[in-house]
Amino acid sequence: MSTQEHPPSLRILRRSEHPISRRDIAPEALKVLYRLHRLGFRAYLVGGGVRDLFLQRRPKDFDIATDARPNRMRKIFRNCRVIGRRFRLVHVVFPGGVTVEVSTFRCRPEFAEREENGLILSDNSFGTPEDDARRRDLTINGLFYDIATFSILDYVGGVQDLRDGVVRTIAPPDDSFREDPARMIRVLRQAARLGFTIDPRTYEAVLRNRELILRVNESRIAEEIFRDLRGGASEPFMGLMLQTGLMAYLFPELAAQLAAEPAHPLWSRLRTLDTLVSQGRELSNAVLMTVLWHTLIVPPESGAPRTRPGADLGRTVYRNIKTLRAKFRLSLQASSRMVEIIMAARRLGAAAPDKGLPQGLRGKAYAREALEFWEICESTAQHPTGHFAGLYEELARWHTPPPHGFDRGRPERARHAVAPGDRPRRRRR
Numbered sequence: 001m002s003t004q005e006h007p008p009s010l011r012i013l014r015r016s017e018h019p020i021s022r023r024d025i026a027p028e029a030l031k032v033l034y035r036l037h038r039l040g041f042r043a044y045l046v047g048g049g050v051r052d053l054f055l056q057r058r059p060k061d062f063d064i065a066t067d068a069r070p071n072r073m074r075k076i077f078r079n080c081r082v083i084g085r086r087f088r089l090v091h092v093v094f095p096g097g098v099t100v101e102v103s104t105f106r107c108r109p110e111f112a113e114r115e116e117n118g119l120i121l122s123d124n125s126f127g128t129p130e131d132d133a134r135r136r137d138l139t140i141n142g143l144f145y146d147i148a149t150f151s152i153l154d155y156v157g158g159v160q161d162l163r164d165g166v167v168r169t170i171a172p173p174d175d176s177f178r179e180d181p182a183r184m185i186r187v188l189r190q191a192a193r194l195g196f197t198i199d200p201r202t203y204e205a206v207l208r209n210r211e212l213i214l215r216v217n218e219s220r221i222a223e224e225i226f227r228d229l230r231g232g233a234s235e236p237f238m239g240l241m242l243q244t245g246l247m248a249y250l251f252p253e254l255a256a257q258l259a260a261e262p263a264h265p266l267w268s269r270l271r272t273l274d275t276l277v278s279q280g281r282e283l284s285n286a287v288l289m290t291v292l293w294h295t296l297i298v299p300p301e302s303g304a305p306r307t308r309p310g311a312d313l314g315r316t317v318y319r320n321i322k323t324l325r326a327k328f329r330l331s332l333q334a335s336s337r338m339v340e341i342i343m344a345a346r347r348l349g350a351a352a353p354d355k356g357l358p359q360g361l362r363g364k365a366y367a368r369e370a371l372e373f374w375e376i377c378e379s380t381a382q383h384p385t386g387h388f389a390g391l392y393e394e395l396a397r398w399h400t401p402p403p404h405g406f407d408r409g410r411p412e413r414a415r416h417a418v419a420p421g422d423r424p425r426r427r428r429r
Contacts (some may be wrong), residue, residue, distance in 0.1 A: 008157040015150040022054045022150070028094045029062035032102060033147040035076065041068040044129065044144035046103075047150070050152065051140050054162055055194070063098050064102045065132055065144065073102060107131035130155050137176065137183045138190060139168055173205030181212035184246060185224045192228075192237035203244075210245050218329040220252065229288045232277045235270040265377075266295065273381040276372075286337040287369050289330065291376055297321055298342060317342050321327045337366055344370030349378065368392075 022030060043066045052059040066073075070082045073090045080092045080102075090102040091367065107127025129144060133155035136142045142156040152159065156170045167190045169176040169183065170351035172210075177184055184206045191198050198206075213221075229239045241247040248255040258264050269291050297320045298313075305344070318339045325335045344366060347358050361367045375388045 008155070011154040011157075011159060013152040013154065013159065014264055017055060018152050019056055020050070020145055020150075020152065020392070024053055025049075026057075026062050026098070026100075028092075028098045028391060029064065029188075032064055032077070032092055032100050036064075036066050037067060037147050039068075041066050042105075042129065043147050044153070045147070046132075046144055047136070047141050049161065050143040050145050051147070051158075054143070054152070054159075064100060065105055065129070066152060067105055067126075067129075069104055069126065072409075085255065105129055105132040115419055118120055124250060129153065134170055136170055137186055139170055140190065140196075142170055165194070166199050167191045167196045168199035168202045169205075172208060173202045177205055178207040178210060181209065182216050182220060182224060184210065184213060184244075185228070187245065188237055188240040188246070189224075189231065189233075192233040193231055206244050206246070210352055213246055213249050218327065224252075225292075226285055226288060229273065230277060230283070230293065232274050234277075235267060238266070238270060245389050251292075254293070257295055264295070268294070268379075269376050271424070273375045274374070281372075283372060284337075284369055285330075285343060285357055286334045286374050287376075289328075290338045290341050291336070292375050293321075293324055293338075294342070294377070296324065297338070303375075313346075314339060325402075337369065339365040340364075341370045341373050345374040345377065348374045357360060 012045045018426065021104060025045065029049075030184065033043045033045065035198050043064060045062060046065040049059040049062040070090055071086045074080060074082060077090070077092045079094065080090050083089050083091055086109075087103070087106075092100045094100070104126050105128060133142045133144065133153075136156075139156045139158040139161045141158070142154075142157045144153040144155075146153060161168060167187055169187070171179075187198060187202060187206060189198060206282075228234055231237070238247070241250075242255060242258050247258070254266075257264065273283075273291055298316050299316060318335075321330075321335050321338050324330075344361055344364070347361065348370060357367070361370065364370075371388070
């Protein structure tokens with residue numbers, strides 16, 4: 001059922017009625033679509049790819065829905081693997097690491113395996129394209145692009161919502177959020193990224209059901225948050241998280257800080273982060289979490305990131321990160337790297353602006369991440385023109401591998417490569 005009283009009937013937009021062109025679809029996705037179509041299966045481009053193409057934005061990925069079953073697709077595509085337990089999906093892998101996700105049309109199962117709160121645990125009941133469209137999360141994500149006719153199929157009223165700039169759930173919002181509470185995050189994500197308004201009934205349902213977000217697996221929450229920090233709209237997204245109260249359940253300490261301090265430094269840092277992402281910068285999970293949690297990790301009395309670290313600060317930082325990582329399922333490696341980033345960034349800030357990289361950071365594996373975090377923190381400060389660019393250039397020089405693959409600084413006589421067969425054999429005693 002739609003959030004409207006009567007579900008909209010099928011609306012078909014012919015090629016002349018929409019802006020989507022095959023030129024804008026990734027060639028790997030077209031190969032999958034055409035092969036399924038040639039073999040007699042229905043093959044539709046679905047989800048966010050259709051939404052972004054309709055809005056004339058560049059999609060980050062292309063998902064496909066078909067009436068071919070997963071085991072049949074395993075025989076059609078030798079370069080694929082079947083994944084998932086709750087949802088069985090097929091990943092078709094191409095050279096260069098490009099992956100196209102293909103799913104079989106599903107229906108809303110009558111006897112789905114659920115928890116007491118309504119969360120679906122298993123959902124592999126196959127159905128028709130209309131069934132598949134109506135079981136998706138948002139109307140703007142429920143559109144299909146048919147490779148056979150180059151038309152858009154709209155079973156859920158998504159085209160009108162795209163034109164009106166509205167985010168709403170397909171199913172009644174309370175039912176939708178009980179089935180999958182992570183959909184509340186997706187509602188805020190699309191509103192933040194697209195600049196859309198949230199349908200009033202959907203927004204009120206988020207407020208009523210926000211406590212259910214605690215039932216979502218920590219790893220899945222981490223995946224959703226990383227996706228939003230890398231989405232180029234982290235500042236408005238976190239604003240909606242605070243406004244709706246979802247942040248108070250996921251990060252209560254951070255929510256309390258933001259509510260008490262309207263000019264909290266996180267907002268300017270997220271703004272800089274969005275700028276860097278829009279420029280194509282790829283940041284590690286450790287940098288992203290350091291940006292988000294910095295004011296929770298570093299004690300206020302330790303000063304700004306540009307202050308030279310004290311003797312006990314490292315132990316305090318590690319202890320605070322250890323407390324937070326238990327709630328967020330961060331790996332030990334990422335946690336340790338966050339400590340290195342914070343301590344190194346403080347050394348960067350304490351160094352003289354004209355001295356370049358501190359000598360102790362040259363050649364360190366975490367030096368670039370520390371520089372990226374420091375740039376995010378200090379982007380509003382008064383720095384000479386090109387200061388950060390100069391530091392990145394210096395960093396690149398120090399991280400350039402020496403000739404012949406040997407380490408820098410080794411004795412000259414050790415730099416002459418010796419073939420394995422030419423090495424003298426040690427006499428066995």
